[in-house]
Amino acid sequence: MSKSARNIATEEPGWVRALLIAGALVVLASLLVLPLAAVFTEALRRGFATYIAALVEPDALAAIRLTLTVAVIAVPANLVFGVAAAWAIARFEFRGKSFLSTLIDLPFSVSPVISGLIYVLLFGAQGWFGPWLSEHNIKLLFAVPGLVLATVFVTFPFVARELIPLMQAQGKEEEEAAITLGASGWQTFWHVTLPNIRWGLLYGVILCNARAMGEFGAVSVVSGHIRGLTNTLPLHVEILYNEYNFVAAFATASLLALLGLITLIAKSALEWRIRNEERAAALPPEVESSNNKLSPDEKISHEPHAIALRP
Amino acid sequence: MSRFRSGTVPRKRRAASSFLAPPRGANRRFSAVSGVLNVQYSVLPGFGLTLGFSVLYLSLIVLIPLAGTFFKTATLSWDQFIAAIASERVLAAYRLSFFGSLLAATINVFAGGLVAWVLARYRFPGRRILDAIVDLPFALPTAVAGIALSTLYSTKGWIGSLLEPLGVKVAYTPLGVLVAMCFIGLPFVVRTLQPVLEDFEKEAEEAAATLGASRWQTVWRVILPHALPALLTGFALAFARAVGEYGSVIFIAGNIPLVSEIAPLIIITKLEQYDYAGATAVAVVMLVVSFVVLFAINGLQWWAARRHGATSTR
Numbered sequence: 001m002s003k004s005a006r007n008i009a010t011e012e013p014g015w016v017r018a019l020l021i022a023g024a025l026v027v028l029a030s031l032l033v034l035p036l037a038a039v040f041t042e043a044l045r046r047g048f049a050t051y052i053a054a055l056v057e058p059d060a061l062a063a064i065r066l067t068l069t070v071a072v073i074a075v076p077a078n079l080v081f082g083v084a085a086a087w088a089i090a091r092f093e094f095r096g097k098s099f100l101s102t103l104i105d106l107p108f109s110v111s112p113v114i115s116g117l118i119y120v121l122l123f124g125a126q127g128w129f130g131p132w133l134s135e136h137n138i139k140l141l142f143a144v145p146g147l148v149l150a151t152v153f154v155t156f157p158f159v160a161r162e163l164i165p166l167m168q169a170q171g172k173e174e175e176e177a178a179i180t181l182g183a184s185g186w187q188t189f190w191h192v193t194l195p196n197i198r199w200g201l202l203y204g205v206i207l208c209n210a211r212a213m214g215e216f217g218a219v220s221v222v223s224g225h226i227r228g229l230t231n232t233l234p235l236h237v238e239i240l241y242n243e244y245n246f247v248a249a250f251a252t253a254s255l256l257a258l259l260g261l262i263t264l265i266a267k268s269a270l271e272w273r274i275r276n277e278e279r280a281a282a283l284p285p286e287v288e289s290s291n292n293k294l295s296p297d298e299k300i301s302h303e304p305h306a307i308a309l310r311p
Numbered sequence: 312m313s314r315f316r317s318g319t320v321p322r323k324r325r326a327a328s329s330f331l332a333p334p335r336g337a338n339r340r341f342s343a344v345s346g347v348l349n350v351q352y353s354v355l356p357g358f359g360l361t362l363g364f365s366v367l368y369l370s371l372i373v374l375i376p377l378a379g380t381f382f383k384t385a386t387l388s389w390d391q392f393i394a395a396i397a398s399e400r401v402l403a404a405y406r407l408s409f410f411g412s413l414l415a416a417t418i419n420v421f422a423g424g425l426v427a428w429v430l431a432r433y434r435f436p437g438r439r440i441l442d443a444i445v446d447l448p449f450a451l452p453t454a455v456a457g458i459a460l461s462t463l464y465s466t467k468g469w470i471g472s473l474l475e476p477l478g479v480k481v482a483y484t485p486l487g488v489l490v491a492m493c494f495i496g497l498p499f500v501v502r503t504l505q506p507v508l509e510d511f512e513k514e515a516e517e518a519a520a521t522l523g524a525s526r527w528q529t530v531w532r533v534i535l536p537h538a539l540p541a542l543l544t545g546f547a548l549a550f551a552r553a554v555g556e557y558g559s560v561i562f563i564a565g566n567i568p569l570v571s572e573i574a575p576l577i578i579i580t581k582l583e584q585y586d587y588a589g590a591t592a593v594a595v596v597m598l599v600v601s602f603v604v605l606f607a608i609n610g611l612q613w614w615a616a617r618r619h620g621a622t623s624t625r
Binding site for chain 2: 010011012017020021023024025027028030031032033034035036038039042081084085087088089091092093094095096100102103104105106107109110111112113114117118119120121122124126127128149152153156172175176179180185188189207210211213214215216217220221233234235237238241246249250253256257259260261263264265267268
């Protein structure tokens with residue numbers, strides 16, 4: 001009987017619960033699951049052979065190559081920046097630190113289209129450096145460098161914003177011990193910091209990569225849409241779709257959807273791993289064991305702050 | 312830290328390598344630049360290198376190019392600026408982008424709130440998969456989401472064909488814009504709210520119930536006020552993302568001038584007509600709104616951190 005009394009106090013009746021779960025399922029299905037299913041259904045509508053044919057077509061292959069090229073440059077660039085920024089922000093106390101963190105997040109609140117526009121203003125024919133660049137026959141816009149720049153901009157915060165809170169939470173005692181014991185800065189970074197942050201780092205890189213390969217708005221502005229030359233995969237999808245070549249559009253899109261799915265799986269696996277490590281780190285062994293010895297009543301008795309928090 | 316300064320470091324070594332130990336007194340400034348920044352002494356190396364590189368990279372990639380939009384707008388006279396942003400077509404696009412995003416973020420507060428509640432509170436088969444799939448809008452390229460949503464909600468699509476007999480047309484109408492904005496904003500609300508609901512102490516709920524509150528009163532008067540900062544932060548994040556969103560919206564929008572054109576599309580259209588200044592003027596208004604929202608989000612997080620009695624380190 002005591003079990004059901006507890007349920008009434010802090011849980012909803014079964015039918016409310018079922019209704020809420022059903023509601024959540026409808027939301028997730030109509031906005032997330034069904035669109036994803038639609039991509040693969042549409043891609044395979046004309047059979048597997050047509051699907052493959054759409055992917056091995058030269059323009060599609062060029063788009064795949066270009067997308068990979070852009071990601072291979074943009075992701076490591078932001079990785080190096082993310083590590084450097086996290087080291088400066090999480091390991092030192094200085095004036096303007098939180099302002100710097102805010103500035104790092106800035107690209108997230110800028111529309112992708114504007115992220116492309118700013119480079120058109122700098123390097124376009126009418127831009128600040130446009131005349132100088134054309135004089136020296138350097139092509140940044142409507143070419144690979146422009147695509148890379150726009151991609152770097154939109155994926156700018158990913159690694160840094162993952163690492164900064166992680167490194168702040170871990171504290172700097174271990175690195176200080178290493179330096180004090182005579183390790184060089186690089187040794188400390190490679191043997192102390194990097195092993196501690198590797199999962200967080202990977203997490204940031206995976207998200208950064210997903211966005212870098214999938215970016216559409218910013219890249220669309222600076223690409224110039226030259227088939228086989230400056231079309232990344234998402235832009236290739238757009239062109240095919242606008243030509244009513246739906247099967248090919250969805251076949252190409254399914255590659256990107258697959259990238260998205262792999263990203264989700266890797267992300268969940270890493271989150272699980274990071275959570276476990278954090279839990280292990282947060283509770284020193286002796287605290288953990290002593291906590292386990294407490295009876296449930298005792299555990300509750302030293303947590304009155306939950307109610308005291310309310311004004 | 313302090314134990315390194317005094318106890319464990321042998322005195323001889325401290326004298327030999329002065330970098331290990333701070334000069335006498337805490338907070339000692341050790342160079343001109345670090346003086347300006349008021350850097351606290353640390354035995355760790357690399358501050359100048361990493362901060363210098365970060366600030367340089369940030370300036371080159373983000374700050375200088377962004378500042379360029381404001382300089383470009385400054386080349387316009389006030390009348391030209393107004394003319395660029397106050398044409399009927401641009402105003403209609405702003406209206407759709409801003410009000411659509413507000414509405415989408417509001418819908419997301421309810422839809423995302425429901426999803427967050429279910430994921431945080433209930434255990435049922437498939438929960439972990441649903442939990443993972445919430446992040447799909449972060450992982451799925453926006454162009455893919457765009458064509459998938461427009462196919463799904465078109466009159467021949469799985470969902471669109473169900474709605475057509477009811478007289479509801481979604482794809483290629485402002486309603487379609489709303490659907491895409493909800494898609495892109497949903498994870499922001501779920502992911503800010505979910506941890507707050509998960510960490511909420513059961514004891515407070517039990518206390519409320521013991522004191523005679525009904526379940527509904529407990530949710531409304533105890534849990535909701537606690538989750539309010541997270542809910543507002545999620546709302547602001549979802550709004551900010553929806554205002555600027557391009558890829559997932561343009562395919563389903565239909566892009567009919569004065570009806571279903573969004574502001575980012577106006578920027579693209581003006582750029583294609585080589586109206587750089589006009590495009591920039593439209594962009595600057597959006598940037599200012601985004602920055603105000605960003606500022607509000609920071610304020611909200613500061614407020615939330617204070618309310619929860621935790622000291623924010625960021």
